[in-house]
Amino acid sequence: MVRLATLLILFLCTNLFAVGSDEINRSFQHGVDLYKEGKYMQSAIEFKKLVDKNIVSGNIYFNLGNAYFKTGDLAKARLYYERAQKFNPRDTDLKGNINYLKQKLEDKTDVPDINIFMKIYGFAGFLFNENELSVITISVFLIVMVFWFLHILTGYSYRWVKWVLILFAGCFIWIASVFVLHKTGNLVPDYAIIIPDEAPVRWGDTDEDKIAFYLHKGTKVIVRQIRENWYLITIGQGKSGWIKTAQAQII
């Protein structure tokens, strides 16, 4: 059983679902070459072609962000950096680039921090991407199954087996709940990035409503509600308002 579980985990951790076809690699490499030649716009188009075909990875989004940054499109650069962060949450290069980009944005305000309980309880959700979380969840589950098996096999007579089982079962309940929160989008709210140079945020969801304030390209906002062509958004300092969906893209 242990061997089987190990094999399964290894099988999952390696390229069970990752696809590395030559065509994708060629297209990706072409984008990298164009970037290195300083043809940032063409490089962005090349990476975008992959994304448009629903072929995504943290590195594709990262490179797309870099290419947009170099063409001066800070909004798109931030959008793709933030998307890359979902795949590569521990990438220090990515964090460095996001911090660097934020210095160049007009709006210095950023989204409010998520609550401390969620931050502590769901820290694994911020540390790992979806695939890593799913592998950790199934690994902990298999460990629980192994110890449950041992517990039954030994006639419930070894106390240490029982306590290890309790420990891992607790771990599983925790990691599974974090994974579910992550998967259903309840761990963090929906974020969006402002795309145009300047976007008016209104008190209501019609063009006739008064403008509350303006946001500028690259600013990250929390999307609280979506209604027709409008997003209800929140930024730091508790400011909220409605913005047209065409003016912000959900990460």
Place this chain on the structure above:
Amino acid sequence: MKNIFFVPLIFMISVVLSAQPISAQQNKRLYASVQRNNVIIGEPVILTITAMGIQPPAPPVLPPMDAFEVNFQGQSVRVEVINFERTQSISYQYELIPKRAGMFQIPPVTVVEGGYTFRTNPISVRVSQTSTAVQGDSTDVALEVTLSSTKCYLEQPVVLELKWYLKSDISGYSLNIPFLPTFKNFLIKNIEPDPSQNNYEKVQYNNQVIEYFEKTTELYNGQNYITLTLRKILIPASSGTFTIDPVTLRCDVVKGYRKSRDPFDDFGFGGFFSSSSPVVERRAVSSKPVTLVVEPLPPAPSGFSQNISVGDFSMTVAANPKEVKTGDPITLTILVKGTGNIEGLNEPILTTDKDFRVFHEDAKTDIKITSDGISGEKVFQTLLIPTSDRVQFIPPLKLDFFNPATNQFRSITSEQIPVKVIPKPVSEEPVVVGAASEEPSGQNIQIIYRDLPGTIKVTPGTIIIDNGYYVNSIWYKAIFVFALVFNILFGFYMRRERMLKSDTVLRRKTFAYKFSSKYVRQAESSLRKNNITDFYTNLVKALNEYVADKLNIPSAGLTEETVKANLQTKGVDVDIIERIINFYRKADMARFMPSKQNIDSAKDINEVKEIISLLEKRKW
């Protein structure tokens, strides 16, 4: 212990397996809608396909439609939480540009999810010719799209001009510019308005974008018109032949005013409260499509770098300070001025970087976009750190570019700049750190990187295709289910084993059939050896063992009477008891007086088997 964890485990597993971003309870629906189903040729129809409660892995593929050019516009997600129930719908938007006039049907679009097929409703769209859509005087509104050049090179800016001619007032309009705000394969730049020189009018297009159009009066086809002009700079990013699709306009032209009847007029108020309403005529016009041929740059002559900029440029280079210690940076400021694609301008390269460590900073661009094109300057700052005190000058910088106006490649080279480098004592060597590193501490640490700290990734990493996350895989779910079912079954098995081990009565009852079968097999063996005595002895043992195990009594002392009495107390059918007694008698006769018996061994063995199976069927 088992119950404490069994219940939450099952719960969590089921939650993990069913973890989906939407509620499974919500209604699943797929429907299509269009903003307008009566359009003219070239006027885009926005088709929205909404998947409610369905999560297609990719945008739905539209069936082939000859009459339309189809462009996928994007998707948006709508999430609502009502009474703690989260519902999600995804809207996919497609732009359909009609290519010919007629009545067309957008066929149903199909999405398959979880074995179910969802279909949209078919939608009819009427496409008219411009001339047929126009009523009355068609010369009061017109649209015209022109390019400064219909042939250009890659990255060579081209000015696009959209003119809206207007002779009368309008009371409402809808302007669609299909190639704005983004145009595939082109970078679009806005021309800065100059309010001191021109008048501008705010115009809305594509339902949501508002821009300032230059307002002038012009003679067009021999008549005076008010013109609203929008200019954009197109910078081609790919070579090829591109068609700029027609711009379409629907508007209500005011042809006069009708006075409404005012009741106060009859009382001599002179129509003080009377009002007039405009008499309008609907117009629908479109511009002609325009073609732009973008040619790739000709092959660069030998000696030119591969990074060729497009335009006409001049370059000046300055260094500061000009006297440094080894390891201290010299800031090199490179100013490139000119016309062309300034933003896409490549940084001039050092002819040699021997004895220097080079760090590039962000370039600053200052451009002026006018209807003549793009002009301005780009300032590159490079930090050069001399690694040796042998350095006497900064080597020249070289900028290669292609000038599309003269159709020629050019290379400009700066002068070398003399500098003085003084050797620095070893103890003063600076430490170079990146911006992504921790906050530097200590006097000799300098932050050098001022460009993006993270450079490009050279491998794609783990790729996800069509939402193919592990958790969505059947294997992932199968592992959960298999491991769980295996352990549950194993638990039941072990529980039964322990019970049988500890409870002799249960063990005897459970294995009664198994033990009696052993004697039946021995009887069959005896029969094959033609040993009739052993055959019947074993059959009697089989029956005795079975009955004794089931009744939990010793088999050794069993007699006809004890068997009969015990079976009767257990409520066994009288017929079966009678058959058992008869068999005992027959077996005794066969064992002790074999010559006086008509032995039918096959019948007898079947009789025993049948009796045991009949007893096995009842509940003990």
